[in-house]
Amino acid sequence: xxxxxxxxxxxxxxxxxxxxxxxxxxxxxxxxxxxxxxxxxxxxxxxxxxxxxxxxxxxxxxxxxxxxxxxxxxxxxxxxxxxxxxxxxxxxxxxxxxxxxxxxxxxxxxxxxxxxxxxxxxxxxxxxxxxxxxxxxxxxxxxxxxxxxxxxxxxxxxxxxxxxxxxxxxxxxxxxxxxxxxxxxxxxxxxxxxxxxxxxxxxxxxxxxxxxxxxxxxxxxxxxxxxxxxxxxxxxxxxxxxxxxxxxxxxxxxxxxxxxxxxxxxxxxxxxxxxxxxxxxxxxxxxxxxxxxxxxxxxxxxxxxxxxxxxxxxxxxxxxxxxxxxxxxxxxxxxxxxxxxxxxxx
Numbered sequence: 001x002x003x004x005x006x007x008x009x010x011x012x013x014x015x016x017x018x019x020x021x022x023x024x025x026x027x028x029x030x031x032x033x034x035x036x037x038x039x040x041x042x043x044x045x046x047x048x049x050x051x052x053x054x055x056x057x058x059x060x061x062x063x064x065x066x067x068x069x070x071x072x073x074x075x076x077x078x079x080x081x082x083x084x085x086x087x088x089x090x091x092x093x094x095x096x097x098x099x100x101x102x103x104x105x106x107x108x109x110x111x112x113x114x115x116x117x118x119x120x121x122x123x124x125x126x127x128x129x130x131x132x133x134x135x136x137x138x139x140x141x142x143x144x145x146x147x148x149x150x151x152x153x154x155x156x157x158x159x160x161x162x163x164x165x166x167x168x169x170x171x172x173x174x175x176x177x178x179x180x181x182x183x184x185x186x187x188x189x190x191x192x193x194x195x196x197x198x199x200x201x202x203x204x205x206x207x208x209x210x211x212x213x214x215x216x217x218x219x220x221x222x223x224x225x226x227x228x229x230x231x232x233x234x235x236x237x238x239x240x241x242x243x244x245x246x247x248x249x250x251x252x253x254x255x256x257x258x259x260x261x262x263x264x265x266x267x268x269x270x271x272x273x274x275x276x277x278x279x280x281x282x283x284x285x286x287x288x289x290x291x292x293x294x295x296x297x298x299x300x301x302x303x304x305x306x307x308x309x310x311x312x313x314x315x316x317x318x319x320x321x322x323x324x325x326x327x328x329x330x331x332x333x334x335x336x337x338x339x340x341x342x343x344x345x346x
Contacts, residue, residue, distance in 0.1 A: 043070070045124045046089065053077050053118070054132060057087050076117045076132055084137075085117055089130030091253070096121065096129040098164075098252040107163040112156065113249055136248055139237030143277075150281055152247035153236050157228060157263060158290035160249055164226035165296070173223040174256045178215055178312055182208065184319035194318045195327060196334060203337050207315055213346045218308045221259045222299060229254025231263040232270055260287060261302065265309040272314075272332035301345075310340035 047054055057072040069090060076085045096119055102112045114134040121129050141149040182204065189200045207214065228235075228249065236247040264284040271277050284306050288298045299305075314337035317330055 042089070042123050042126070042128070046087070046130055049120060049123070050076070050118050050132060054085075054087070073135060074132070078117065083115075083117065084135040085132050086114075086135045087130070087132050089123065090128040091131055093121070093129050094255060095251070095253040096131060098255050099131060099133065101167055102160070102163050102252075107166060109159045109163045111246060111248055112159045112163050113252065136237035136239060138239065138241055139247075140234040141236045141238070141247060142233060144242040146243050147279060148243040148245070149233060149236075149247075150278070150283065150286070152238070152245040153231075153233060153267075154283065154286045154290050155245070156236055156247040156249050157231060157287060158294050160228060161225060161260065161291060161296065162294040164255070167226065169224055169226070169257045171257050173258045174229075176312075178218075178316075179211070181316045181319050182211065185316060186318075188318040188321060193321060195330060199338075200318060200334055203334060203341070204315060204318075207311065207337070207341055210346065214308060214311065214344065217304075217344075217346055218312065221261075221305050221308070223258050225258065225260050225296075227256055227258040227260065227262050228252070229256050229263070231267050259305060259309075260291060260298070261306045261309050263287070265306055265313060269310070269313055269333075269336075272336055273326065273328035304345050307340045307343050310336055311344065314340065 043057060043059075047057070053076050055075040055077075057074045059070055059072040069088065072087045074085050074087050076083045099113055099116050100106075100119065103116055104111050114136060116131060116133050118132040119130065121127070123130060141153060143149070145152065186201075186204050186208070188194055189197055189204060194200050230251050230253070231249075235250045237250065238245050238247055261284065264287045268278075268283050288302055291298055314333040317333040321330070
């Protein structure tokens, strides 16, 4: 822990929690962890790890939450007073690493992620990462921000890219088996499982002929940036009432090395079937400008890289009808595939 500025008190013990705290439990470390064990045995361990800073935790479960992870609200008390917090465990180790790396005391770019009050990599001898972080009162971002949500979100990803670049790239880009994905997509079309079957078949057949060149060009992209991996409005909140910002990014479990258009086109593709929501904005172009503002000017051919990603993402839609089965989205993806593929420079 760095020295405190003059006139500022030292951190309390609970700001440096002992994440190895244990219960006097004869079964400690003897059995696999289950969601029931997490709820009954490990919550007191987490409270003890933060004692006396963390109040009683009020657990809740959202409709979309899966698995055995727990999320709850509590209050964390430190030298600066009481703070509403969110308690989460287990969290993916990658998410914990990036929450720590992107704290505002690690860079001079302003807030990128919620303030982390306490965290650890284990509980009761189990490899279970946990966090006690700032509870953001407003959001997720939506139309309540009267269009400003897009500006706030894009500025937030710009800060994310700039701050994350302080961490050297130490892993290859995420592997995506496009050949297998397209095989499933074409099979789904041949099985008459997709509307506008003839158009889909024609578009996928044309792409198949040039697929080696498309994949070669995609694999040659610059991958010297950290991508958020799950970038959209629902993963951003604010401390201030709409339409104020700044936006704070959430859910860092998918951070990976890659090219920024992966985040940008992913956000764009969510609105292929509802372009009116973007009101004429090009979120990809907006992110390109934001990178430039942070001194990370994109390469000259970034529009072609974006079209490569659009082509790949659109062509994969029939393979994932169980996830992207909305007929408007399927139709919009077909139109985007035809347009983006025709504009590629290979």
